[in-house]
Amino acid sequence: MFTIATWNINSVRLREMLVARLLTEEAPDILCLQEIKSPVDKVPLETFRALGYNHIVARGQKGYNGVAILSKLPLEDAGDRDYASLGHARHVAARLENGVTIHNFYVPAGGDIPDREQNIKFGQKLDFLTEMRDAFHADNPTKSIMVGDLNIAPREDDVWSHKQLLKIVSHTPIEVEHLGAAQDAGKWVDITRQDIPQGLLYSWWSYRAKDWDAADKGRRLDHIWATPDISNAGHASRILRPVRGWEQPSDHVPVLASFDL
């Protein structure tokens, strides 16, 4: 059995000690980070190694984006793809010794206006998702887990108000449709919703709210999926809401699942 977590950290250098706290308190076997906002050679790897996370696969760049997989279990680098040819560090993959492949994604946020004619970033987001669909269709993944900040809350109960967010980027029907096409192409099972099928679930709360906890205007942007050959092994999903209340927090909280593999 192993536990995997995904967390958009919004700068791994600024929040090095928050990562260390999560690794100490929850001790997932694997932690996938997004938005590390750092070149790989400036990630504080020694802090993570000292906590037993000796196996690290990452892609970084200066200032923006960046993804990393920290693991207590041996990993081999399984490459990356430049979806939508943006030249951004938004994907990396790794393979465990048991043959399970881990994909870590940071899907573009997509800007504010949900129209590709008016907002190039929204078009890039849709193109990124279309390339994910095509890649999953071509690769037909098996024994795979895909996690990350997908920047889309697909279900009505993944947002604080379905009606009020229908024209807000992250919950528009066209984004949900594109994400669904990528999910279907890989036959991915949403492990969080397999475990917690009913009820409101959020993994992100805006920094701009006066009181994020009281207003509770959250969205479930962070996901853990698995291919159907191993989806039955997934269980014990959790979303660590209290982490949003830690000092100088990320706007995202960790999402966890365990796999009996």
Add this chain to the structure above:
DNA sequence: ATGGTAGTATAACTA
């Protein structure tokens, strides 16, 4: 309707 906060290339961008 607007503006609100946070991070990094500390100025203007991205989220």
